[in-house]
Amino acid sequence: MQLTNRSKVVVNKQLSLTEKLYLPAILNGLRITFSHFFRKKVTLRYPDKEREFTAVYRGMHVLKRDEEGRENCTACGLCAVACPAEAITMDAAERKPGEEHLYREEKYAADYRINMLRCIYCGLCEEACPKDAIYLTDRIVHSEYTRGKFVYGKDLLVEKVNERIDVSKRKIKKAEVAAL
Secondary structure (H helix, E strand, O other), X not given: OOOOOOOOOOOOOOOOHHHHHOHHHHHHHHHHHHHHXXXXXXXXXXXXXXXXXXXXXXXXXXXXXXXXXXXXXOOOOHHHHHOOOOOEEEEEEEOOOOOOOOEXXXXXXXXXXXXXXXXXXXXXXXXXXXXXOEEEOOOOOOOOOOHHHHEEOHHHHEOXXXXXXXXXXXXXXXXXXXXX
16 A cells, blocks of 8 residues: 655665765765865954945844934834834823933833844834834944843944934835835
């Protein structure tokens, strides 16, 4: 009785003397190994040379500011809800009189944290944000020796007023997706 038509007949062929010695197989392996010595190296010396990333590369997060230097984030929480890894946490606060130059709307994120060890860099937080406040940039997340340093707060996430981070390539991709 045959259960499948994909059965294969296995032949128990006797090995020849050279095959029993494994010498041809060893020489073939050495030939392959030595051929790799003369190929172009694919390893980059990282601090000296950095590799180029594509336009869709997702690296470190940034909280954007508007043209007047005010934070775009209104602490709506949509990025935290959209995050499948639950890496984003925030606390909302209300803007006080005299802080109009710091925050765009009445509500702002008093505390905004991203646990970079939990983040899977999917970009869903970027897509969920209605105010274009959070973007994934082409910057590399730096390595650390302790886990606590991977919880990034607003001090590391909010872009500096005089050091704007270009996310125009990401905005174009986001607009193309929205048009579909």
